[in-house]
Amino acid sequence: MSLATLAPKLKTPAVILAILAIWQGAVGLFEIREFILPTPLSALEHLFLPQPDANYNWMVHIRATLLEIGLSFVITSVVGISIAIALAWSEASRKVSMPLFVFVNSLPIIAIAPILVLWSGYGLKTNILIAFLVSFFPVVINTLAGLAAIEEELLDLVKYLHGTKLQVFLKLRIPNSLPYIFTGLKICSTMCVVGAIVGEFIASDRGLGYIIINSQYTMDSPPIYAGLMLVSLFGVSLFGLVGLAERILMPWARRGVAEK
Amino acid sequence: MSDDRKALISLRNVKKVYRTRDTELEALGDVSFDVFPGEFVSVVGPSGCGKTTLLKILAGLLPHSSGEIVVESENFDIEREVGFVFQKPLLLHWRKVLDNVLLPIEILKINRKSMVGRARELLSLVGLDGFEDRYPNELSGGMQQRVSIARALIHDPKLLLMDEPFGALDAITRERLNMELLHIWEETKKTILFVTHGINEAVFLSDRVIVLTARPSRMAASLDIDLPRPRSQEVRTDPAFGRYALEIYKGLEIT
Known part of the structure; x- marks a missing residue:
């Protein structure tokens, strides 16, 4: 790979490094105290302190958070897309349950999280439930829009050969909705991270959210920032993975763009 | 085409009326003709005369309001043995x-x-x-x-329905595709029902041309095109070609 093709790909990392460098410099220059704002290096240093010097066993917490984000993203995607297909399939189901979904989505999930803890206890299950409730709606709404966005005339193609409603969905509506589904999944990918962390604030004794909230009690700032950096790294990575899947699963869109 | 052969499909007084709450729109008024196996039949008419409606009725995409569509040939399954070429390519x-x-x-x-x-x-x-x-x-x-x-x-399919398939293309591509269509028809021996508003195109391609009038549409003429096959561009210089085209102009009341 030559420098010319490599350069555009390095733009984002370069910007991130620049921000970290300014942060590092500013903390030293303005003599900001560590509990207000630690330097990025001292924050990151906490990740690599050997046990028992480190306040937290990071690997355990990272694994817990990754598991929650991963599971909640997969569950929310599958359930969200399924709900949308069911709603698109039957107008009756849409009329009955759409108001319910809007209602659930307009609840401040963070505010009802304590209730969810009372119902399903501490830990993984509750965190996934919170992440699901925060992030399922964009998946449902986008998929539903995609399923409805089919050109009427295309339906004639299946109809004149006396195809079934199932064939209309499998051959036309679902493939046609893929770009919309991926838009929904991209929003979902970042919302799942938010949901998992909020869940850990309230209903967990492990995970990066737990570290952040626990370190705040003890005014131990560097782990908070280390946790934040990891959380945003996970969010960006998941978003990137969805984008990659989109490129792989929709080659026609890629070629179309390349032509224009 | 002689009428003693058995038709593939027969339309008898087929009508289509669109009803809204307080108006009735007659999209297709009383059309009757037969289509014989292997025949190339064109339907010519002005916009809005119900040509597309006619094809959609035959394809089972629209119900007709009255009249009959009779499948005359016992080995023709109209639900599975119809091919449809739409105005737009409609590719996925x-x-x-x-x-x-x-x-x-x-x-x-x-x-x-x-x-x-x-x-x-x-x-x-x-x-x-x-x-x-x-x-x-x-x-x-x-x-x-x-x-x-x-x-x-x-x-x-035994029957190929074509709804102004080359209408959106430029004239040169269109002429080229007409030649290719004749070639395909000769290769595959399909029965073709071809809707167009190209008068010369209809004469050039067809064994028979059905002329529909403007709404409320009636059949103005059914014209057997007795020009030699296989056709090449030379056929356009045949005096008969011009006479057939003139008949269609008259049927459409373009005088």
């Missing part, structure tokens, strides 16, 4: 050309593998050798319409 942009051609096979639940070879042959017949793995957005409008013709032929 997420499918490669070959997979677009195979769509009817999947819908009719025919074994896909056994038809891949046939799909390739058809693509070759419409002049698209080597384009099997392209996506529709990589093809020109004319090429896309060729794919849709291959798609309409893949399940070996």
Whole structure:
């Protein structure tokens, strides 16, 4: 790979490094105290302190958070897309349950999280439930829009050969909705991270959210920032993975763009 | 075409009326004609005379309001043995050309593998050798319409319905595709019902031309085109060609 093709790909990392460098410099220059704002290096240093010097066993917490984000993203995607297909399939189901979904989505999930803890206890299950409730709606709404966005005339193609409603969905509506589904999944990918962390604030004794909230009690700032950096790294990575899947699963869109 | 042969399909006083709450719109008024096996029949008429409606009724996409459509031939299954070429190519942009051609096979639940070879042959017949793995957005409008013709032929339909298939293309591409269509028709021996508002196009292609008047549409004429086959561009210089075209102009009351 030559420098010319490599350069555009390095733009984002370069910007991130620049921000970290300014942060590092500013903390030293303005003599900001560590509990207000630690330097990025001292924050990151906490990740690599050997046990028992480190306040937290990071690997355990990272694994817990990754598991929650991963599971909640997969569950929310599958359930969200399924709900949308069911709603698109039957107008009756849409009329009955759409108001319910809007209602659930307009609840401040963070505010009802304590209730969810009372119902399903501490830990993984509750965190996934919170992440699901925060992030399922964009998946449902986008998929539903995609399923409805089919050109009427295309339906004639299946109809004149006396195809079934199932064939209309499998051959036309679902493939046609893929770009919309991926838009929904991209929003979902970042919302799942938010949901998992909020869940850990309230209903967990492990995970990066737990570290952040626990370190705040003890005014131990560097782990908070280390946790934040990891959380945003996970969010960006998941978003990137969805984008990659989109490129792989929709080659026609890629070629179309390349032509224009 | 002699009437003692058995028709493939017979339309008897077929009418289509669109009803809204307080108006009635007669989209197709009282059309009767037969289509014989292997025949190339064109339907010519002004915009809004119900030509497309007629094809959609035959394809089962629209119900007719009155009259009868009789399948005369006992080995013609009108639900499975019709191919439709629409005004627009209507290709599925997420499918490669070959997979677009195979769509009817999947819908009719025919074994896909056994038809891949046939799909390739058809693509070759419409002049698209080597384009099997392209996506529709990589093809020109004319090429896309060729794919849709291959798609309409893949399940070996007895009757091919074509709704102004070349109407959206430029004149030169259109003439070229007309020649190719004749070639395809001669190769495949299909019965073709071809809707157009091109008068010369209809004479050039057809065994018979049905002329419909403007709304409320009636059949103005059914014209046997007795010109030699296979046809080449020279046929346009035949005095009979001009006389047939004139008959159609008269039928359409363009004088």
